[in-house]
Amino acid sequence: xxxxxxxxxxxxxxxxxxxxxxxxxxxxxxxxxxxxxxxxxxxxxxxxxxxxxxxxxxxxxxxxxxxxxxxxxxxxxxxxxxxxxxxxxxxxxxxxxxxxxxxxxxxxxxxxxxxxxxxxxxxxxxxxxxxxxxxxxxxxxxxxxxxxxxxxxxxxxxxxxxxxxxxxxxxxxxxxxxxxxxxxxxxxxxxxxxxxxxxxxxxxxxxxxxxxxxxxxxxxxxxxxxxxxxxxxxxxxxxxxxxxxxxxxxxxxxxxxxxxxxxxxxxxxxxxxxxxxxxxxxxxxxxxxxx
Numbered sequence: 001x002x003x004x005x006x007x008x009x010x011x012x013x014x015x016x017x018x019x020x021x022x023x024x025x026x027x028x029x030x031x032x033x034x035x036x037x038x039x040x041x042x043x044x045x046x047x048x049x050x051x052x053x054x055x056x057x058x059x060x061x062x063x064x065x066x067x068x069x070x071x072x073x074x075x076x077x078x079x080x081x082x083x084x085x086x087x088x089x090x091x092x093x094x095x096x097x098x099x100x101x102x103x104x105x106x107x108x109x110x111x112x113x114x115x116x117x118x119x120x121x122x123x124x125x126x127x128x129x130x131x132x133x134x135x136x137x138x139x140x141x142x143x144x145x146x147x148x149x150x151x152x153x154x155x156x157x158x159x160x161x162x163x164x165x166x167x168x169x170x171x172x173x174x175x176x177x178x179x180x181x182x183x184x185x186x187x188x189x190x191x192x193x194x195x196x197x198x199x200x201x202x203x204x205x206x207x208x209x210x211x212x213x214x215x216x217x218x219x220x221x222x223x224x225x226x227x228x229x230x231x232x233x234x235x236x237x238x239x240x241x242x243x244x245x246x247x248x249x250x251x252x253x254x255x256x257x258x259x260x261x262x263x264x265x266x267x268x269x270x271x272x273x274x275x276x277x278x279x280x281x282x283x284x285x286x287x288x289x290x291x
Contacts, residue, residue, distance in 0.1 A: 008048035030103035062092030108229025
């Protein structure tokens with residue numbers, strides 16, 4: 001995911017003289033969070049390249065979309081703003097809101113692993129002032145953590161994954177009018193998912209995966225990206241890191257053993273990749289869940 005400061009929704013608020021950024025953090029795995037205060041403002045979002053989940057923490061009863069002036073926000077209300085959407089907002093009075101930003105690649109990964117569907121066949125459904133007590137509770141937990149402290153930032157990342165999974169299960173629908181061309185067949189996609197998850201500890205080459213589909217490496221890589229929404233190496237790394245996080249949370253295995261069980265050449269290579277993705281070390285991640 002691009003740096004937090006380059007995200008369009010973040011940029012739009014950051015430019016406003018009335019909006020104040022209280023906290024922000026890049027959480028890894030294509031996600032970032034921000035907590036904002038704002039008052040007497042107007043904001044337009046024009047086709048951002050990322051998805052945004054928003055929760056009103058306080059205020060908002062004078063906030064509305066310009067084309068829907070009769071529908072107002074309020075504490076606990078949620079908004080789902082997909083990538084490429086357009087919206088115009090009027091903020092009357094004081095408001096405090098939390099944002100979770102996530103990348104199209106993270107959306108695609110969730111579609112494959114959680115929904116067993118091709119990302120290009122699905123879309124995040126836009127929603128304004130949604131009531132969802134469970135999600136609002138997660139947002140309140142998220143803002144109560146200290147994002148500047150490594151362990152608590154990693155707990156924030158875990159909550160962000162829960163927010164995203166809940167959104168995928170409840171706010172995703174079929175993309176209308178889309179005829180899928182190219183890509184892998186559904187049975188090939190499922191076979192690859194099962195094979196990769198069963199072989200995370202082993203070296204996996206592009207040629208092996210392409211051979212399972214009787215394709216050249218070049219055509220396989222192109223069709224994999226069409227069906228999975230991200231290239232094979234990114235998908236494989238994401239699955240290895242997801243398995244590593246599960247082992248760190250649920251076992252006392254030494255980091256070296258976890259590294260090998262997840263297909264990393266060494267503990268140092270594992271730590272490097274984990275830090276790149278999660279902005280924290282495996283040890284800090286494990287410690288965060290022992291508190």
